[in-house]
Amino acid sequence: MDQEKEREQVIKHLKLGKEMIHLTAQEVKNAGLTLDDTLALTRKALLAHGNKESEMPPKSGVHPFQVNFFHAMPAYVPAENAVGVKWISSYPENPTQHNLPQITGLMVISDPYTGSPLAIMDANYITAMRTPAVTALAAASLHSDAETFGMFGCGVQGTEHCRFITKTLDKLKKIYIYDINRQAMDHLFETLQPELSVEIIRGKDPEFVAKNCQVLSSATVILKKPMAVVKDKWVSSGQTIIPCDLNTFWDPAIAHRADKYIVDSAADHRHLAEAGYFPDGLPEITCETGEVIAGNASGREKDDQLIVCSNIGMAVCDVVVGRKVLLLAIEKGLGRKIPL
Ligand SMILES: NC(=O)c1ccc[n+]([C@@H]2O[C@H](COP(=O)([O-])OP(=O)(O)OC[C@H]3O[C@@H](n4cnc5c(N)ncnc54)[C@H](O)[C@@H]3O)[C@@H](O)[C@H]2O)c1
Numbered sequence: 001m002d003q004e005k006e007r008e009q010v011i012k013h014l015k016l017g018k019e020m021i022h023l024t025a026q027e028v029k030n031a032g033l034t035l036d037d038t039l040a041l042t043r044k045a046l047l048a049h050g051n052k053e054s055e056m057p058p059k060s061g062v063h064p065f066q067v068n069f070f071h072a073m074p075a076y077v078p079a080e081n082a083v084g085v086k087w088i089s090s091y092p093e094n095p096t097q098h099n100l101p102q103i104t105g106l107m108v109i110s111d112p113y114t115g116s117p118l119a120i121m122d123a124n125y126i127t128a129m130r131t132p133a134v135t136a137l138a139a140a141s142l143h144s145d146a147e148t149f150g151m152f153g154c155g156v157q158g159t160e161h162c163r164f165i166t167k168t169l170d171k172l173k174k175i176y177i178y179d180i181n182r183q184a185m186d187h188l189f190e191t192l193q194p195e196l197s198v199e200i201i202r203g204k205d206p207e208f209v210a211k212n213c214q215v216l217s218s219a220t221v222i223l224k225k226p227m228a229v230v231k232d233k234w235v236s237s238g239q240t241i242i243p244c245d246l247n248t249f250w251d252p253a254i255a256h257r258a259d260k261y262i263v264d265s266a267a268d269h270r271h272l273a274e275a276g277y278f279p280d281g282l283p284e285i286t287c288e289t290g291e292v293i294a295g296n297a298s299g300r301e302k303d304d305q306l307i308v309c310s311n312i313g314m315a316v317c318d319v320v321v322g323r324k325v326l327l328l329a330i331e332k333g334l335g336r337k338i339p340l
Contacts, residue, residue: 003081006327013330016116023121023335031328035167042133045320048077050290054316058271075315082319084109086123092221107322119326128156130317132164135217135242138289138309140168142299143215143240147173150213152249154179154188157219162192176213178203210234217242218249224276226252237304244311252280259305260286264314
């Protein structure tokens with residue numbers, strides 16, 4: 001279905017400018033977005049970004065009590081008729097202190113032709129799906145023949161990363177996982193091993209995982225001061241490191257000496273560096289992830305290159321995936337109309 005027909009479908013369902021749809025976290029899930037849908041939509045968003053055919057200002061943030069942050073993330077992707085904003089928070093101490101998720105958010109999807117809000121929806125599931133989709137697409141682009149993948153952090157993101165990576169790395173044989181919390185590591189193993197054909201191995205320590213994997217990712221916590229859990233000496237040439245928790249988990253020397261430091265949004269990384277997130281200095285940026293996916297910049301050129309690809313999350317992915325969730329929800333009659 002083309003974009004115009006999709007818009008008609010939404011407008012037929014809603015009194016434009018008078019009401020919008022509200023979707024709870026469960027309804028967003030029930031909309032039925034598949035891993036393949038998410039990969040295809042995220043790829044479109046990355047292509048739009050890499051071809052400079054989207055609008056996405058750097059995240060604007062506020063920081064209650066030092067360690068937390070809220071980001072406002074607007075984007076417009078014309079080819080997908082997708083415009084909206086995500087309001088997302090990161091509270092690293094939530095799981096241990098309040099039994100609440102670390103990441104919480106809402107998203108508003110609007111009509112690009114009239115500016116009217118179309119939907120407000122929970123953004124946690126969309127974030128949990130589109131983030132590993134970016135890592136998985138970057139991995140396929142930068143290290144397509146990898147047989148081993150290592151995941152640091154076995155929470156919401158870590159679990160979905162292990163699912164998504166099996167969709168894009170065709171030769172994958174083993175996934176190594178590590179979490180400081182043994183229960184989280186066991187939970188990921190017990191959830192995913194029955195469903196995946198690749199072997200999942202629980203790492204005894206971060207060194208074991210770092211040294212055994214060709215492609216690595218981390219989804220732990222985002223802090224201004226790096227924890228530098230993975231030491232520079234454990235990392236060797238030829239590896240591809242794709243963190244989604246900025247620079248927190250890795251010795252900053254790794255990104256500084258990498259042959260390529262690729263980022264999803266150069267503007268966001270510079271902005272975060274100005275806000276104090278790279279106390280050792282922002283490594284020199286080679287190019288953006290979307291540019292590599294779109295073929296506008298080269299990815300891996302030699303087998304022995306060390307590549308770091310930092311993806312901090314882009315609103316272009318959120319609005320493209322969020323708009324699709326809205327369409328699926330309308331098809332299934334999910335959610336409720338609320339007056340504007
Ligand atoms: N780049 C993006 O687009 C994006 C999107 C969403 C979340 N994130 C980031 O991903 C990270 C994880 O998010 P989540 O929702 O999965 O959180 P979560 O709380 O569900 O999981 C985090 C896991 O990391 C583990 N962990 C923390 N410190 C660790 C350490 N030192 N060593 C090993 N494991 C450690 C925790 O025990 C936990 O199991 C956060 O930093 C979040 O900000 C990034």
